[in-house]
Amino acid sequence: MRKTLVTLVVGVCVALSACANVQRDTLESVEPQASEVRPTNPLPKPPSGIIDETPRYWFVQFAGPPTARGGNAATLRQQRAAFRSAAAGEGISYSERYNFERLFNGLSVRATASELGKLSRLPNVTAVYPVIDVPRPEPRAVSEPDMQFALAMTGADTAQNELGLTGRGVKVGVIDSGVAVNHPEFRGRIVAGYDFVGDAFNGSNTPQPDPNPDDCGGHGTHVAGIIGAAGERVRGVAPEVSLGAYRVFGCEGSTTADIIILALERALADGMDVVNMSLGAAYQWPQYPSAQAADNLVDAGVVVVASIGNSGATGVYSAGAPGVGHKVIGVASYDNAAVELNLMTVAGRSIGYSPMSGAAAPPTSGSAEIVWVGRACNGDALASDPSGKVALIVRGDCTFAEKALNAQNAGAIAAVVHNNVAGNFAGSVSGNVTIPVVSISQADGLFIRERAPTTLTWENARGVFPNPTGGLISSFSSYGLAPDLTLKPDLGAPGGSITSTYPLHLGGYATLSGTSMSAPHVAGAVALLLQARPNTRAADVRGLLQNTAQPKPWGLNPNIGFLDAVHRQGAGMINIPAAIQGATTVSPSKLSLGESQGGAFSTTLTVRNTSSATMSYTLRNRGNTIATGGNTYTPSFFASSPNVTFSQNTLTVPAGGSATVNVTITPNPALPDLSVYGGYLELVTADGAVAASVPYSGFKGDYQAIRVLEPTRFGFPWLAKRQDGAYVHQPSNTTFTMQGDDIAYVVAHFEHQSRVVKLEVVPLRQVGGARDLTVFESEFFGRNSTPEGIFAFSWDGSAKVNGRRTPLPMGDYQLKLTVQKALGDPNNPNHFETWTSPVITISRSGR
Numbered sequence: 001m002r003k004t005l006v007t008l009v010v011g012v013c014v015a016l017s018a019c020a021n022v023q024r025d026t027l028e029s030v031e032p033q034a035s036e037v038r039p040t041n042p043l044p045k046p047p048s049g050i051i052d053e054t055p056r057y058w059f060v061q062f063a064g065p066p067t068a069r070g071g072n073a074a075t076l077r078q079q080r081a082a083f084r085s086a087a088a089g090e091g092i093s094y095s096e097r098y099n100f101e102r103l104f105n106g107l108s109v110r111a112t113a114s115e116l117g118k119l120s121r122l123p124n125v126t127a128v129y130p131v132i133d134v135p136r137p138e139p140r141a142v143s144e145p146d147m148q149f150a151l152a153m154t155g156a157d158t159a160q161n162e163l164g165l166t167g168r169g170v171k172v173g174v175i176d177s178g179v180a181v182n183h184p185e186f187r188g189r190i191v192a193g194y195d196f197v198g199d200a201f202n203g204s205n206t207p208q209p210d211p212n213p214d215d216c217g218g219h220g221t222h223v224a225g226i227i228g229a230a231g232e233r234v235r236g237v238a239p240e241v242s243l244g245a246y247r248v249f250g251c252e253g254s255t256t257a258d259i260i261i262l263a264l265e266r267a268l269a270d271g272m273d274v275v276n277m278s279l280g281a282a283y284q285w286p287q288y289p290s291a292q293a294a295d296n297l298v299d300a301g302v303v304v305v306a307s308i309g310n311s312g313a314t315g316v317y318s319a320g321a322p323g324v325g326h327k328v329i330g331v332a333s334y335d336n337a338a339v340e341l342n343l344m345t346v347a348g349r350s351i352g353y354s355p356m357s358g359a360a361a362p363p364t365s366g367s368a369e370i371v372w373v374g375r376a377c378n379g380d381a382l383a384s385d386p387s388g389k390v391a392l393i394v395r396g397d398c399t400f401a402e403k404a405l406n407a408q409n410a411g412a413i414a415a416v417v418h419n420n421v422a423g424n425f426a427g428s429v430s431g432n433v434t435i436p437v438v439s440i441s442q443a444d445g446l447f448i449r450e451r452a453p454t455t456l457t458w459e460n461a462r463g464v465f466p467n468p469t470g471g472l473i474s475s476f477s478s479y480g481l482a483p484d485l486t487l488k489p490d491l492g493a494p495g496g497s498i499t500s501t502y503p504l505h506l507g508g509y510a511t512l513s514g515t516s517m518s519a520p521h522v523a524g525a526v527a528l529l530l531q532a533r534p535n536t537r538a539a540d541v542r543g544l545l546q547n548t549a550q551p552k553p554w555g556l557n558p559n560i561g562f563l564d565a566v567h568r569q570g571a572g573m574i575n576i577p578a579a580i581q582g583a584t585t586v587s588p589s590k591l592s593l594g595e596s597q598g599g600a601f602s603t604t605l606t607v608r609n610t611s612s613a614t615m616s617y618t619l620r621n622r623g624n625t626i627a628t629g630g631n632t633y634t635p636s637f638f639a640s641s642p643n644v645t646f647s648q649n650t651l652t653v654p655a656g657g658s659a660t661v662n663v664t665i666t667p668n669p670a671l672p673d674l675s676v677y678g679g680y681l682e683l684v685t686a687d688g689a690v691a692a693s694v695p696y697s698g699f700k701g702d703y704q705a706i707r708v709l710e711p712t713r714f715g716f717p718w719l720a721k722r723q724d725g726a727y728v729h730q731p732s733n734t735t736f737t738m739q740g741d742d743i744a745y746v747v748a749h750f751e752h753q754s755r756v757v758k759l760e761v762v763p764l765r766q767v768g769g770a771r772d773l774t775v776f777e778s779e780f781f782g783r784n785s786t787p788e789g790i791f792a793f794s795w796d797g798s799a800k801v802n803g804r805r806t807p808l809p810m811g812d813y814q815l816k817l818t819v820q821k822a823l824g825d826p827n828n829p830n831h832f833e834t835w836t837s838p839v840i841t842i843s844r845s846g847r
Contacts, residue, residue: 167238176220202253225501237524333495387411418445566678593698738797
């Protein structure tokens, strides 16, 4: 029977494999998230498809803890002075950006990869990490409020109306694009804040800080409204919280991870109880500096909530930092239960639609003929002539802008794009689209197609519609696990199609989607919990929410009886009243099983009963979950069905007491190797209620069997030169002058995260007292975001020989790129990948 189930789910996966473009389109149609690492410096030259994701800035971490973890301020100052002196002594070219001492012990700097290699070898430097660009989340269409639907999904309405909780007395910091300080929904409750960047900052220019955190973009105001709006039009989860507004985005462009750490340190100084970050850097480790800083903030007594990311379309291991932090609450997104949409009427049926941003506003009256034209992608013959009519188009295979432009160029006066999967969606167009473009559900699109050509009437009204994907994981929500195989995300909340506050000059209210919207639901929930249970430690909050969360069905096929992947939804949808009132807790509140290569996973669970009566439980495994396997970027899906045994199947815990039970978990033998699987351990009371639940997830097989340096169709790694903005492959022996731009590059694609990346120069004859010389080394390195993304490492012909940094003499060398795999044993050669370049000849002019 188990084998049949596996085959069934694989069959569903195969049937859905044609949806790859749909998933890509989905990512375009949601607001870009901080967790999506956007390419920097894209290559304009052939070969086409390569995306350069090489960082511009770097974190340099020093030995020892920051001051929030007991570090000595004088020692930290001495470290920096010694670092600067040593760098100057070796003539290393770099520039400092920011100094961190409270939550992270280090600096952020601007340096080339070759200069960074020199910095990484200086005294007291323990690690270097890229400073990831964090894109500014983009807003979508203005709409009427529908927060009331989302509040009911988490029980926030019950917590407010029946338990009388509002978040009063709790301070929540919002690290985002600022907050509209004059919005009436906040009623003067912004008690702290700072603008770290200024309006003109775009991620690549110089920040201009000022004290006023007012929001010119909208995203932060939307997030703050979900947490704590208190007006008649929008009521947040915790409508009486006090807010801190920490602005890290300008009006346009991105920000950087080091600026986010500055905001974390300021939130600590301002005495925030909770911090929300609807942003992050995708594909990162829990050891990434922003995650380290967030973990240290939790240790300092502040609950940290962060989006897990909107990179679901880029496959597994796509979760972002700081959401992957070991002590951070990383939040996935579920679609809202209902949506409020603009109305059109077709053949007597009221149809809800969403205007696409970037297009002309749709009319509020009048009628026109609507005709079916097909996909409307470049090269397609339109199924009907839309001249003077409304074009009905199916979603998929090309961008919304391409579809709209083709309809517009054929004379259409408007375009209606219907979904190619169940449910409504929102989108955006760019470029020269001048006609109205709107989106509708698949069911409504098929209804119109059966009757086209027919008449469409635009209405000046709105209606509430059930969302077919309501309560299911949003298609954009990122997958875990974290690269160290810790279970992420931790839990989820509504994030798809959420309406909240917006700056008044931009309309006052807007509907957005993303894990940006789910994280503040959890931050607001934490405020309610802290109001109800004020002595709860920051480190214990996540466990209370996880024990009482409710996992949801698999979003791609919710009717076959499988729960969505544990490494997609964590513990499940938060249940605020249950977290506040629950009397049963289990620790640990989640289990990260690691890789199965070493055998079964066993641990002890501690069950606590805080009620005034003895409680008895039956223990059970809920293993009907989805596993993922195969390709990183486009995973296949399987039945998880792990094997679980308990040391006892029932447990009795006295009032106010605790008891323990041992559990052993092994993956399903029918599950393919290199798969991520999971399930839920449940404690069930005599009346059949689930008193507490513990999510678990692990990796089947040998984790180090995942290849990091994947060649791709371009045959990486390369030795390369950079010419006219492009990396040019040098497949054989190559001469470099090592002057100006004529330096050597190693270009590689990273299919998976790696523990250590090291680039060394290998002299082909003796140089001083050295043979292998380190050019660059970085720990906890992220993966590329796309199957054809790259990182480039430069070498300028210098190295440290006999203790001094010096240009190497003319002659022949090779570069050796070595990768230690994630969780790899440094003493096991099989846990490394190595590539050696063709011969590099240094021939400096004038020598």
